[in-house]
Amino acid sequence: MSPEDRRVWRFISAAGLGMALGVPLSMALGVSYDYTLTNVALGGTLLGILCGMVGTFAVLRRQSLIGDTLSHAALPGVVIAFLLFGREPSALLLGAAMTGGLGVLLVNWLVSTTRLKQDAAMGIVLTAFFAIGVALLSYIQGRAGASQAGLERFIFGQAAAMVERDVLMLGAACAVVGTALLAFWKELKLLSFDPDFARANGLPTARLSALLSALKVTVIVLGLQLAGVILMVGLLIAPAVAARQWTRRLEQMIVLAMLFGAFSGGSGAVLSALEGGLPTGPLMIAVAFSLVMLALALAPERGVLWQLWRRQLRREV
Amino acid sequence: MQAFERLLIELLLRFTTAERLNAFLGDPRNVALLVGALVAISTALCGVFLVLRKMAMTADAISHSALFGIVVAFLAMLALGQAPNLSAPLLLIGAAAAGVGTVVLTELIERSNLVKSDAALGLVFPFLFALAVILVTRYIPNVHLDTDSVMLGEIGMAWANANSHCFANCESVTITAEDPRAKMARRCLNCAAEGISPRSPGAVFETYCANCGTFSAAEAWQRRLIAQPPELVFVPRALMPLTIIALLNLLFVLLFYKELKLTSFDATLATVFGFKPALLSYALLILVSLTAVAAFDAVGAILVVAFFVMPAAAAYLLTDRLWQMLMIAPALSLAASLIGYETAQSLDLSISAAMVSVLFFFFVLIWLFSPRHGLLLALFRRWQQRRLFAEQLLLGHLYNHQHTAQADSESAQSTLHEHLSWTSDKTARCLARLHAKRLVDIRAGQVRLTEHGVALVRAFRSELALH
Numbered sequence: 001m002s003p004e005d006r007r008v009w010r011f012i013s014a015a016g017l018g019m020a021l022g023v024p025l026s027m028a029l030g031v032s033y034d035y036t037l038t039n040v041a042l043g044g045t046l047l048g049i050l051c052g053m054v055g056t057f058a059v060l061r062r063q064s065l066i067g068d069t070l071s072h073a074a075l076p077g078v079v080i081a082f083l084l085f086g087r088e089p090s091a092l093l094l095g096a097a098m099t100g101g102l103g104v105l106l107v108n109w110l111v112s113t114t115r116l117k118q119d120a121a122m123g124i125v126l127t128a129f130f131a132i133g134v135a136l137l138s139y140i141q142g143r144a145g146a147s148q149a150g151l152e153r154f155i156f157g158q159a160a161a162m163v164e165r166d167v168l169m170l171g172a173a174c175a176v177v178g179t180a181l182l183a184f185w186k187e188l189k190l191l192s193f194d195p196d197f198a199r200a201n202g203l204p205t206a207r208l209s210a211l212l213s214a215l216k217v218t219v220i221v222l223g224l225q226l227a228g229v230i231l232m233v234g235l236l237i238a239p240a241v242a243a244r245q246w247t248r249r250l251e252q253m254i255v256l257a258m259l260f261g262a263f264s265g266g267s268g269a270v271l272s273a274l275e276g277g278l279p280t281g282p283l284m285i286a287v288a289f290s291l292v293m294l295a296l297a298l299a300p301e302r303g304v305l306w307q308l309w310r311r312q313l314r315r316e317v
Numbered sequence: 318m319q320a321f322e323r324l325l326i327e328l329l330l331r332f333t334t335a336e337r338l339n340a341f342l343g344d345p346r347n348v349a350l351l352v353g354a355l356v357a358i359s360t361a362l363c364g365v366f367l368v369l370r371k372m373a374m375t376a377d378a379i380s381h382s383a384l385f386g387i388v389v390a391f392l393a394m395l396a397l398g399q400a401p402n403l404s405a406p407l408l409l410i411g412a413a414a415a416g417v418g419t420v421v422l423t424e425l426i427e428r429s430n431l432v433k434s435d436a437a438l439g440l441v442f443p444f445l446f447a448l449a450v451i452l453v454t455r456y457i458p459n460v461h462l463d464t465d466s467v468m469l470g471e472i473g474m475a476w477a478n479a480n481s482h483c484f485a486n487c488e489s490v491t492i493t494a495e496d497p498r499a500k501m502a503r504r505c506l507n508c509a510a511e512g513i514s515p516r517s518p519g520a521v522f523e524t525y526c527a528n529c530g531t532f533s534a535a536e537a538w539q540r541r542l543i544a545q546p547p548e549l550v551f552v553p554r555a556l557m558p559l560t561i562i563a564l565l566n567l568l569f570v571l572l573f574y575k576e577l578k579l580t581s582f583d584a585t586l587a588t589v590f591g592f593k594p595a596l597l598s599y600a601l602l603i604l605v606s607l608t609a610v611a612a613f614d615a616v617g618a619i620l621v622v623a624f625f626v627m628p629a630a631a632a633y634l635l636t637d638r639l640w641q642m643l644m645i646a647p648a649l650s651l652a653a654s655l656i657g658y659e660t661a662q663s664l665d666l667s668i669s670a671a672m673v674s675v676l677f678f679f680f681v682l683i684w685l686f687s688p689r690h691g692l693l694l695a696l697f698r699r700w701q702q703r704r705l706f707a708e709q710l711l712l713g714h715l716y717n718h719q720h721t722a723q724a725d726s727e728s729a730q731s732t733l734h735e736h737l738s739w740t741s742d743k744t745a746r747c748l749a750r751l752h753a754k755r756l757v758d759i760r761a762g763q764v765r766l767t768e769h770g771v772a773l774v775r776a777f778r779s780e781l782a783l784h
Contacts, residue, residue, distance in 0.1 A: 064439040065374050072619070113692050114684060116368075120630045123373035124680060127623030131673030134620075138667035156450065230381060234443025241436050279454055282447035289444040302431055 008247045012256055019263040026270045039162045040226075041269040044284060046170035047226055048239065048265030050219045052257030053177055055240035056250070057212050060192040065119075066104060068233035069126040071220050073103025075133030075154060075229070083140060089165075096221040103129050104213050157228030159269065159280035166225065173222055177215050181254075184208065189250050226265075227281040238288035239264060245299035264288035318406065322557045323482050326550050335484065335548045346658075348476035348553050349668065353654035355559035356612045356624060361646035362566045363605045364629035365639070369581040370598070374435075376625040378423070378442035379416040379602070380609045380618045385449040386415025387610075392456055409558065409610055416606025417599070419445060470617035470669045473661075475555045483534055485548035490537040494526040498542055502527040558611045566604055570643065573597065578639050616669040623673040624650060631683045634690045649679055707747050709777060710737065712756060715766050716774040728764045 001009075031037070058064055074096035081088075081095025103125045110121035153161075181188065190198040191208050199205045220232055227235050243256035268284030297304050329338060341347055367376050390411025419441055426437040492499050503522045505515045513519055528540065534547035570577065580587040580594040587594050605625070612621045632645035657672030664671070685692050714737060718727040727736055734744035748764065751757045756770035766774070 059433070059436050062433055062435055064433070064436040068374075068377070068439065110684070113695065114634055114690055116630055116633065117371045117373075119371050119373040119375075120368050120626055120633075123377060123622055123626035124630055124677070126377065127620060127626065127673055128677035128680075130619055131623060131670040131677065134670035135661075135666045135674050138670060139664065230446050231443045233439045234447065237436050237439050238443075241432055241440060245431060277454060279450055282450040285443050285447035286451065289440060289447075292440060296426070296429060296431055299431075304429055304431075 005249065005252070008249070008252050011246065012252060012259065015256070016259050019259065022263070022267055022270070026274065029274065031270055031273050036160060036162075037269065037273045039164060039167050040159050040272075040280060041266050042167045043162045043170055043226060044159070044265030044269040044280065045262045046167065046174055046265070047219075047223050047235070048261030048263065048284070049174055049258045050170065050177060050261070051223065051236050051265075052239045052243070052259070052261035053181060053254060054212075054216050054219045055236045055238075055261070056243065056254045056257045057188065057192055058216060059237050059240040059244060060250075061195075061212075064237045065122055065233065066107065067216065067220060067236040068230075069103055069107060069122045070100045070217060071224060071229045071232040072126045073129035074100040074221055074224060075130055076136060077133075078154065079133050079136040079140065083136070093221055096224065097217050099129060099133075100217045100221060101213070104217070154224065155229050156279065157224065157226050157231070157281040159226050159272070161225065170222055173218055177218065180211065180215060184211065188212065192250070227284060231281050231285045234285045235261070235264065235288060238285070238292050242288070242291040242295040245295035245302050260288065260291050264291065318557055318561070319480070321561070322480065322552055325557075325560075326482055326552065327484075330484065330550075335550050338550050342479070342550075342552060342556075343476060345473060345476045346662075348556070349472050349658055350655065352472055352475045352553070352555050352559060352615045353658060353672065354651055355556070355563050356615050356621075357628075357650035357654045358647045359559065359563040359566045359608050360612060360621065360624035361628045361650040362570050362643065363601065363608055364625040364627075365632065365642050365646050366577055366581055366601055367605065367625055368629040368633055369639075373622075373626045373630075374438060375420060375423075375602070376605055376609070377622045378419050378438050379606050380613070380621050381442045382415050382419040382445035382449075383412040383606065383610050383613065384415075384618060385445040385452075386412040386418075388449045388452050388457075389415070392452065395457070409607070412610040412613070413603060413606040415445065416609060417603055420599075420602050470613065470615045470620065472615040472658075473668050475553050475615060478554045479551040480554055480557075481535070482550045482552065483547050484550065486538075486543065486545045487534045487547055489531055489533050490542050491531045492526070492529050492542065494529060496529075499529060500527045501525070555614050559615070562604075562608050562611045566608060569600070569604055573600075574640075577601075581639075616672070620669045620673050623676055627673075627676045627680050628653070631680045634683050634687045636689065650676065653679055704747075704750070707739075707743070708751055708756075709774075711744075711747050711751065712766065712770055712774050713778075715757065715764060716771065719766055719771075725763065730759055730762045730764050733764060 027033070033041070055067075058067060077095035077097065077099030078092050079095075080099070081091045084095075085091035107118065107121045107125050110116055110124065111118050114121075116124075187198070187203055187208055188211075190201070190203065191205055191212075195205055198208075216236075220236065223232050223235065239260035240253070240257040242260050243253045246256055247253050264284050264287040267287050268280050271283045271287070272278050272280040295303070298306075300306055326338070364376070367373055387408050390408045393411070394407060422441050423434070423437045426432050426440065427434045432440070494501070501524055503524050506521045506523055507513070508515055508520055511519070515522075528542075532540065532542065534543070535549060537543045538546045576587070576592055576597055579590070580592060580597050584594040609618075609621050609625075612624065616624065628646040628650040629642065631649055632642040635645055636642055653676040654672045657675040658668055660666065660675060661668040661671035683691070686694075688694065711733075714733075715728055718724050721727075726732070730748070733748070734741045737744065739747075748757065748759070751770070752759060755767055756773060758765045758767055
């Protein structure tokens with residue numbers, strides 16, 4: 001292990017410890033961890049960890065915005081599942097995952113068969129799926145007579161509705177995603193940094209990409225309930241972008257991203273309890289974005305302040 | 318903007334009467350179609366350049382962070398003590414500034430070379446959106462943020478929210494007690510206090526004027542104070558900003574057509590020629606922000622992106638010429654908004670969502686059937702090429718062996734497929750085609766090239782050699 005590596009690991013442990021201190025600190029400030037808050041905070045933390053794991057690969061592979069497409073594309077699935085199976089949570093999640101995955105496939109298909117670039121393909125799929133979802137939703141509402149108030153929840157998320165079952169599900173997802181990443185660690189690492197070399201070495205790059213997409217779909221669909229459609233993409237990539245600034249190694253980046261994600265998710269929930277009435281999802285994003293700004297400014301070697309300082313030194317020489 | 322609106326109505330009144338204008342603009346259907354058409358045209362014009370410059374997702378980001386600008390402007394108006402209303406020009410300006418701010422912030426983050434462009438965009442707009450939501454819940458909790466209207470727009474209700482303009486008999490009417498139209502009434506001064514009836518002898522009365530005061534022309538007409546009704550024209554509020562934006566976009570495209578074309582296709586060359594691609598790019602983004610905000614009310618923050626991207630992308634699959642794209646994109650968008658409105662009405666759906674769904678349907682049709690870049694055409698071409706290649710391979714095989722000692726074993730009809738490693742079916746079909754074209758002869762189980770076949774093989778071989 002090089003001295004630089006050791007330094008970063010030491011930084012990670014210190015940051016982890018510091019962030020863990022947030023729990024007793026918040027208790028001292030008068031936050032009482034009742035049933036709801038415990039669920040929301042645990043859920044946020046677990047979602048942050050998931051986002052850190054999956055977001056790392058999304059950022060490295062320059063596929064950050066596909067998360068936005070995916071989360072919007074989940075709406076028609078939710079509505080169709082609601083039409084077919086009613087308010088059964090697992091059916092809604094499955095429906096969301098189906099159309100979300102379909103959206104990603106369609107983006108890839110559009111890019112490979114037409115001369116449209118990825119941005120246009122994403123814009124088309126995102127809005128088309130969302131519009132179809134809204135049209136279906138308005139159809140249901142018209143038929144049921146009363147407003148189902150489904151869209152608001154879908155767009156902004158509803159963290160307070162977290163129950164123990166959701167937390168357990170997020171925990172299980174953490175285990176599954178973590179295991180999948182560990183099992184294909186070497187391959188995914190190669191795919192992220194040099195896809196051409198990976199292909200030349202006979203790795204099934206298409207299948208590995210599909211695996212990453214499937215993991216992304218899982219995380220986003222689970223996160224929609226907490227963060228909502230629009231903010232989900234921010235939560236997915238912000239921890240990874242912040243983590244990228246502090247290190248050059250994938251292992252360190254993903255651990256740090258998980259840590260940042262956990263902190264953003266958990267402290268978003270706690271802040272919302274502390275400052276009564278503020279919504280959890282937006283607070284999570286605000287914390288995550290602050291971590292990014294902090295990293296951009298302070299990160300050793302890369303950070304803006306560091307660059308300015310070095311330029312100053314050079315001028316003095 | 319009010320003055321401009323009045324000017325426009327005066328122009329229209331030369332051709333029609335106020336009643337007919339009011340009847341037209343009071344019909345929800347007409348207004349929705351008009352608003353839809355204006356949104357379609359103004360977004361499609363910008364959208365063409367967004368798609369060509371690979372900035373489709375920038376439009377998505379702008380439309381989201383516009384909410385932040387609106388909220389900040391709303392708070393600023395509250396702080397300044399003005400009565401905030403949701404159609405004030407300050408809100409438009411705030412939203413446009415936020416749109417441009419998103420782009421600037423993204424470029425700043427990007428230019429630090431620490432974050433890739435896609436991630437920078439994906440960081441900035443969720444953050445601004447989150448900030449907007451936090452500000453709303455923290456400082457304006459009593460203003461309910463109506464998700465449906467912000468996210469989906471309310472094109473169907475655009476007719477109901479109108480400005481009025483008066484053209485004749487507009488004087489306000491002031492009634493005083495001396496006026497012959499004044500209605501005098503009596504009221505008991507001590508009835509309530511002493512608990513007596515007005516009929517009891519102790520009641521004290523005073524006479525007062527019941528309809529005194531100053532009334533606008535419309536109020537005066539309602540109270541029947543004037544004989545002639547005022548000539549009022551009601552114009553839906555959404556129309557004017559959209560009209561101005563549509564004209565602005567049209568003007569921008571017409572004036573800077575050459576510059577936009579050059580910078581969109583070859584920014585480097587444009588710089589060499591002394592144009593300023595960055596300047597033009599910002600001008601375009603300002604227009605996109607303004608358009609997004611003006612269209613916001615009608616079709617909502619998320620679906621407006623569809624109007625930017627889809628028609629332009631569909632046009633891009635139909636043609637290679639910029640001016641044709643600029644014609645096709647608005648036309649498609651117009652057609653989709655018309656059909657979408659009718660569909661929504663008959664099925665009772667959200668209007669803007671139906672419009673976008675129809676737009677997507679058009680896009681898929683064009684994607685499949687475009688004569689230039691269509692999927693089916695591409696599949697057909699590939700199938701044709703595969704057939705042609707198979708034929709050439711077979712002909713080449715026969716040519717290579719035609720006068721050699723192995724000619725009989727290499728060219729036997731029954732074993733030919735083994736030499737080519739094909740299935741016997743494929744070989745038989747290919748042979749049948751070649752036979753029909755009279756390129757091969759089949760005699761006694763032996764396949765031989767005809768003269769025509771030999772000539773063809775020589776022709777494509779020499780062509781290959783040239784390449």
